[in-house]
Amino acid sequence: MNDSGPSRLALLRFLERVQLRDLERTRRWIADEEKREAERQRGIAARPPAPDWLIERGLSRHHAVYVHVGDCWNAGSRSKGVERDQALRALAEGVAACPQCRPDTALGILD
Numbered sequence: 850m851n852d853s854g855p856s857r858l859a860l861l862r863f864l865e866r867v868q869l870r871d872l873e874r875t876r877r878w879i880a881d882e883e884k885r886e887a888e889r890q891r892g893i894a895a896r897p898p899a900p901d902w903l904i905e906r907g908l909s910r911h912h913a914v915y916v917h918v919g920d921c922w923n924a925g926s927r928s929k930g931v932e933r934d935q936a937l938r939a940l941a942e943g944v945a946a947c948p949q950c951r952p953d954t955a956l957g958i959l960d
Contacts, residue, residue, distance in 0.1 A: 900930025902952060904939055913944040921950035 855863075903917040905928040916939050917924040924947070931939075937956055940946060946953040 902931050902933060902936035903928040904931050904936065904944070905947075913939055915947045916940055916944050916952045917947045918950040918952045918955050921947055921952075923947055923949045 899919050901919045903919055903921065903924050904913045905915040905917060905925050906912065907914045907927070910927060915924075916936050917928060919930065933956070936952060937958070940953055940956065940958055946958075
């Protein structure tokens with residue numbers, strides 16, 4: 850058998866170098882992902898708490914159209930977090946209560 854190519858040992862050493870390079874790259878990917886996850890967790894921890902009450906403005910952004918409970922799925926992008934007394938005042942002034950989350954009931958206002 851004429852073995853004119855690299856020896857089996859040389860091929861195994863080459864394979865080892867390739868695998869070590871791949872392992873180092875994989876470890877870098879893992880470290881990068883751990884950094885991204887740590888940043889995401891810090892962002893979650895630093896996020897202010899969700900408001901208890903929201904007032905949704907109309908398209909003109911001048912008039913309030915709905916009062917929502919803070920976690921209402923139906924609150925629009927024009928909603929702003931408010932304190933309990935502001936939500937009560939808005940309902941008392943005639944702003945409609947969201948028919949889905951019923952903040953009037955949650956605030957103890959009975960018709």
